[in-house]
Amino acid sequence: MRICLILEGSYPYTYGGVATWMHGYIQALQEHTFILWVIGAHAKDKGKYKYELPSNVKEVHEVFLDDALKVRARKKDKFKLSDDEKEAIEKLIDCERPDWKILFDMYQKRHYNPASFLMSEEFLEILTRLCKEKYPYVAFAETFHTIRSMLLPVLYLIGSKIPEADIYHTICTGYGGLLACLGNYMTGKPIILSEHGIYSREREEEIIRAQWVIPAFKRHWIKFFYMLSDVVYKRATFISCLFENANKIQVELGAEPSKCRVIPNGIRYERFCNIPYKEDDGFIDIGAIIRIAQIKDVKTLIYAFHELTGMRDNVRLHILGGIDDEEYAEECYQLVESLEIKNLKFVGQVDVVKYMEKLDFTVLTSISEGQPLSVLESFASGRPVVTTDVGCCRELIEGASDDFFGTAGFIVPPMHREGLAKAMDKMCSDRQVRIEMGQNGxxxxxxxFQHPQMMKKYNSLYNEIYYGVKL
Incomplete structure (x- = not known):
């Protein structure tokens, strides 16, 4: 079976999270051939992979969003749109469920130049009319540049060359989901969507906080990402997520319940289950296995640890993981320096299995999560976790309705520095309680949450689509 995996901003360019999950996923399905169709932010990253690709990855098709900015308008290009095409463009601008078949044909069969089109009289006429109706009190220049920056990547992507595959499997909605729909429309092959987090909700949270978005257009940017989710929810044959609450959200956002499957994450339990406990050396060592990124809210972790050091002086914090955002990472380093925190180390990318021997428990301070692998790995090693109440974290800590193993850590609200400090202090107070909670996890x-269980369920989806049978 030839499976095209569509990824956005993760594998094979970054470590951790979805990227680590994806690498193990491909390795576990040696009976299938994989083609990677990957969307990156910067063309300078072309070919710079963090992983040695498994032997069953036969092709890699890279598309970079900043390449869209390099497309030059051609003066000779002329556009004469039909009424249906005008309507599709108008709905695309307004983020109101455009007819994607028409848009795909414009850029796949008629090969429109996206830069030329966004400078054309036809586009400006449609945009001007919408501005008068929707944004009469916003400067036209601001509206033009906002809508252009919104649409240029979309029009660029839907003109992409499409890899041949039996199934298009996208690991998110957004731009990745759009490429899956393009592949489906042009080849007739089915789509599987597997969301680790709810992409549109995550983008909404980011946009609400973002400084780069003009306030008048925050709602429009949010609508834009919900529009991209809607198209793949409608076209996918199967839609999977990691836990029941995520499934409910997908259905609320338009996914057909009969298409939906809950497939929890799985880890290789045997890699972690025999890690010995750290010997008592008078210090409590706390690990944060995270990428340095805003969505992981490293700053709240730093502030909370600073408060913890005021409660007890025998604590150390180890932040393990790579850097997603260089600017944010520098801000974190400066924050540690300004607070004069001594027992905090940014360890970088390490062998988590080996490093876990040095830790008493772990902490996760994310603003948004799905079903974090770092929590499962910590549990498998017998370490309890302090985590924010996001995604599936409460269910992992406290157990689902069919799970009677007991509490495996503490839950705090996101971005709650004081609550986080108190929870870490409580976890530090009793070694025996930590061991008991770790055993529950x-x-x-x-x-x-074992890897073979997970892989069997995903392979069953492939076989159900391809052969019409369940394993």
Missing amino acids: KRRVEKF
Whole structure:
């Protein structure tokens, strides 16, 4: 079976999270051939992979969003749009469920130049009319540049060359989901969507906080990402997520319930289950296995640890993981320096299995999550976790309705510095309680979250689509 995996901003360019999950996923399905169709932010990253690609990856098709900015308008290009095409463009600008078949044909069969089109009289006429109706009190220049920056990547992507495959499997909605729909429309091959987090909700949270978005257009940017989610929800044959609440959200956003499957994450339990406990050396060592990115809210972790050091002086914090955002990472380093925190180390990318021997428990401070692998790995090693109440974290800590193993850590609200400090202090106070909570988590992972269980369910989706049978 020839499967095209569509990824946005992760594998094979970054470590951790979805990228680590994806690498293990491909390795576990040696009976299938994989083609990677990957969307990156910067063309300078072309070919710079963090992983040695498994032997069953036969092709890599790279598309970079900043290449869209390099497309030059051609003066000779002329456009004469039909009424249906005008309507599709108008709905695209307004983020109101355009007819994607018409748009795909414009850029796949008629090979429109996106830069030329966005400077054309036809586009400006449609945009001017919408501005008068929707944004009469916003400067036209601001509206033009906002809509252009919104549409240029979309029009560029839907003109992409399409890899041949039996199934298009996208690991998010957004731009990745759009490419899956393009592949489906042009080849007739089916789509699987597997969301680790709810992409449109995550983008909404980012846009609300973003400084780069003009306030008048925050709602429009949010609508834009919900529009991109809607198209793949409608076209996918199967839609999977990691836990029941995520499934409910997908249905609320338009996914057909009969298409939906809940497939929890799975880890290689045997890699972690025999890690010995750290010897008591008088210090409590806390690990944060995270990428340095705003969505992981590293700054709140730093502030909370600073408060913790005021409560007790025998604590150390180890931040493990690579850097997603260089500017944010520098801000974190400066914050540590300004607070004069001594027992905090940015360890970087390390062997988590080996490093876990040095830790008493772990902490996760994300603003948004799905079902974090770092929590499952911590549990499998017998370490309890302090985590924010996002995604599936409460269910992992406390257990689902069919899980009676007991509490495996503490939950705090996102971005709650004081609550986080108090929870870490409580976890530091009793070694025996930490061990008991860690064992609860360990039993939970052994029962519900092992890698072979997960892979069997995904392989079943492939076989159900391709052969019409369930494994």
